Amino acid sequence: MNGSAQTAGDQLIAIAKQALRRGADYPAIEWEGRWIGWDAMHRTADQVGNLLDASGVPRGAPVAMVPRNRPGAVAAMIGLIARGHSIRMIHAYQSGAGVARDIVRLKPAALVTTEEDHSEEVCGMLAKEGIAGIVLSGMDANHLPGCAAFSADFEASTSPRIEVLTSGTTGKPRQFTLTFDLIARDMVGQNATNHDTGEDLRNEPAAFLFYPFGNFSGLYSNLASILRGIPAVLVDRFSLEAWHDYVVRHRPVWGGLPPSAIQAILDAGIPPEDFGSIQFFTTGAAPVDRAVHREFERRYAKPLFSIYGATEFGGPVTIMTLDMWKEWGDAKFGSVGVPWHGAKIRIVDPASGEELATGEEGLLEVVSPRIGPEWIRTSDLGWIDADGFVFLKGRADDAIMRGGFKLHPGDIEHALCLHDAVKEAGVTAVPDRRLGEVPGAAICLVPGKDRPGTAELEAHLRKLVKAPEIPVHWRFVGALPRTAMLKVDRVALKALFADAG
DSSP: OOHHHHHHHHHHHHHHHHHHTOOTTSEEEEETTEEEEHHHHHHHHHHHHHHHHHHTOOTTOOEEEEOOSOHHHHHHHHHHHHTTOOEEEOOSSSOHHHHHHHHHHHOOSEEEEEGGGOOHHHHHHHHHHTOEEEEEETTEEEEOTTOOOOOOOOOOOSSOEEEEEOOSTTSSOOEEEEEHHHIIIIISGGGGGHHHHTOOOTTSOOEEEOSOTTSHHHIIIIIHHHHHTOOEEEOSSOOHHHHHHHHHHHOOSEEEEOHHHHHHHHHHTOOGGGGTTOSEEEEOSSOOOHHHHHHHHHHHOSOEEEOOEEGGGTEEOEEOOHHHHHHHGGGGTTOOBEEOTTOEEEEEOTTTOOBOOTTOOEEEEEEOTTTOSSOEEEEEEEEEOTTSOEEEEEEGGGOEEETTEEEOHHHHHHHHTTSTTEEEEEEEEEEETTTEEEEEEEEEEOTTOOOOOHHHHHHHHHTTSOGGGSOSEEEEOSSOOBOTTSSBOHHHHHHTTTTOO
């Protein structure tokens, strides 16, 4: 490990240690209506550390985590950072056999999991590989039965880091490294120095943490807030009821939402006065339907900003501000803003890789200074206007190749949602022996509306899209399948049409 990496790693370790030294009178996390103080967080972190020591796991050895959004898991994570351990994240929402496979792939010295993910397959794999196992039950930590001894031949990291799975912006999801350097500098950011100056943020409006800690968005938004000392309302996953309750009680100045929540808020008819403290809303991870976006801003008279970022970029690379919104207004409606934090963005031809002119649609490439000077090729389609504002079109890898026609699911989904009975629509490629692929549409109806026939939906679409874009296969569902990040789960969506074709 070189000197600069050691210095940066030490900085994050020091931040974690100082966070754990906050006292019982400093609230850390509100969980299920009860506040948990930093003394309880410290106690859990110490329990995990003591169990690792008792197992003989070396300081700094890599530890895998199956992190659900639980206070105990957050405390364990901060404790592992404070001890200088690299953390290798394993997706929580999968079978025990899937977790066991990931354990073998990641080669950790130990595993920390919550009791929901304690299974025979996991325990059997830990015992077979000689990996120490720790299970979190509430704020208490104990060894998994039969997994107290450590003898694994682990794969060491060259420097302390957190490894997460990418979301697929640049291709198939893969393990991605976030060094302690990057986390200290670009997640906790300049506020990292607050821990040295003793700034007290306990009276700041509480943060609302719903993104899962096991992926980048959760780490970027959740870990920074907690390490800085901002009290946080933690939920297992986003629910409109919990978010609404949080806004009314804590009166935040801005509201962060997953894309799927925008329509849900409109459907719920939440009164505008409940959002009196909020100046603007933000969303990310997936595009918001333009009609839904417009109706949301019309009803609540507050701007909704979309953010573009990815694990591979180390965070957001575009920004839209209130000042920009006031200056440009509707002229930049639907834009994710301009490049931010030193990022560069260009549009290239998917086939040749040549940079395209202003306004031409192609693949986005990004230079993110957090990661390095190289251009990062994405699977996202979009264009950049003459003022430098970035607009997203969809994903190249979602395109449907129907004979000689290239179709974008987002265009068809948007047109379907203009039907007054359609609440949400998901469109995917369905294999076809003659044409290669054809569109299949999953439809979620507006509650209380009569179900339209497919002929009616086809007639509606013919006024809005080209003939090749008319779906061949239809499914009516109660809700579109979603990932832990609340994006439409494209794999599960495609599986709805497994018997078609």
